Amino acid sequence: MFDPSGVEKRCDNLVPRVRKLVSEIIDEHRKSLEGCERQLGDTGDFVDVLLSLKGEEKLSEDDMVAVLWEMIFRGTDTTALLTEWAMAELILHPKIQSKLRAEIDSVVGSTGSINDADVAQMPYLQALVKETLRVHPPGPLLSWAxxxxxxxxxxxxxxxPAGTTAMxxxxxxTHDDSIxxxxxxxNPARxxxxxxxxxxxxxxxxxxLAPFGAGRRVCPGKNLGLVTVSLWIARLVQRFEWGPVDSSPIDLSEVLKLSLEMKKPLAAAATARNCV
Incomplete structure (x- = not known):
């Protein structure tokens, strides 16, 4: 016999697990450098290439560190932070969250599996990601000096003047009112x-609005980053309604480290929409 209370109980158990998972994903991305350094040290593939460069192509140790940090942090930390900023704004703007969810439902329904092809059919989702990049660019100072x-x-x-360091x-x-x-x-509608x-x-x-840079030094992972963040946001919004936690209100204060982080990490309450 079908027991509705059993389904509700499983849904109730799922919500804190999702909250914990989202928090762990963000934390793991922030701490990825240590693990990546160990992996590179074990396999040696990319590091060996850098060390093997000779003549004019040879890099100093500082340059090699810069290359590795750029690759690791810009490839992982920024995507996690952008997702965190987007979810914070969605919680602060429930009408925007509802509008995005309606778009997602119109494309794949409330339980359908979302892929990158579906994302291409969600203009409001893409606008939301762009607006998040504008208001909270993960890399506010493009590239190295x-x-x-x-x-x-x-x-x-x-x-x-000659000798000037510029970034x-x-x-x-992106915060210039003349632009x-x-x-x-x-406002994603912009x-x-x-x-x-x-x-x-x-x-x-x-x-x-060039959060990935431009020209010869544009971020090579820009397309992958956009699709990854869009998929994460779409799936989180499709399956859950997100709200604030009374004991930990959302604070949009910023702190600049290697990337632009939330000064106070996001805490959110997730309510499952469907559980099958």
Whole structure:
């Protein structure tokens, strides 16, 4: 005989497990460097290549460390942090969360399996990820610092003197009210053409929002990162309704480490929508 209370009990048990899992995923991504260093040390493949470079291609030890950190942190830490920022904004904006869930349900239903092809049919989800990248760029200072070897004349008349260390401050660009109207407001609709917004290419095609950089040094994992984060968010929102935890209110304060992190890690309550 079917026992509804048994299903409800399994759902109740699932919610804290999901909360714990999401927290563990974020923590594991943040701590991935140590594990990756051990793995590289055991197999030696990529490190061996770096060590084997000769002549003009030979890298200093500092350069090799920079390459490894860039590869590991920009490839894992940023995706976890972007997901965390997006979920925080969805909890703070329940109407946006409901609108996103409605889009997901219209494409795959409330229990269907979501894949990258489905993500391509979810423009609001893509707009949400873009808006999260704008308001909370995981890498606010693009790439490593550059040193000008000569005086550089910019098109706006400014001169960058030789010996100047320069970095691109993407955070400042994405929070500039002369570029973005109501820049402090979280509003995915600004990227929805159907709602009067503009479809901005975040993969380096438009420098007013280039969280992955642009040109020759653009992030090679940009497409994978976008799809990964989109899938994570879609699956979390499809199966659960997310809300705040009274004892730990959401704090959007930022702290810049290797990436832009939440000063106070996200705590959220997940309510299962379906359990079969």
């Amino acid at each position: 550059r040193l000008s070897t000569d005086d550089i004349q910019l098109s706006n008349g400014m001169v960058v 691109v401050n993407m955070w400042a660009i 973005w109207s109501n820049s402090e407001k979280f 990227f929805m053409v159907s709602e009067g917004g503009v479809d901005v290419d975040v993969r380096g095609g438009d420098l007013k």
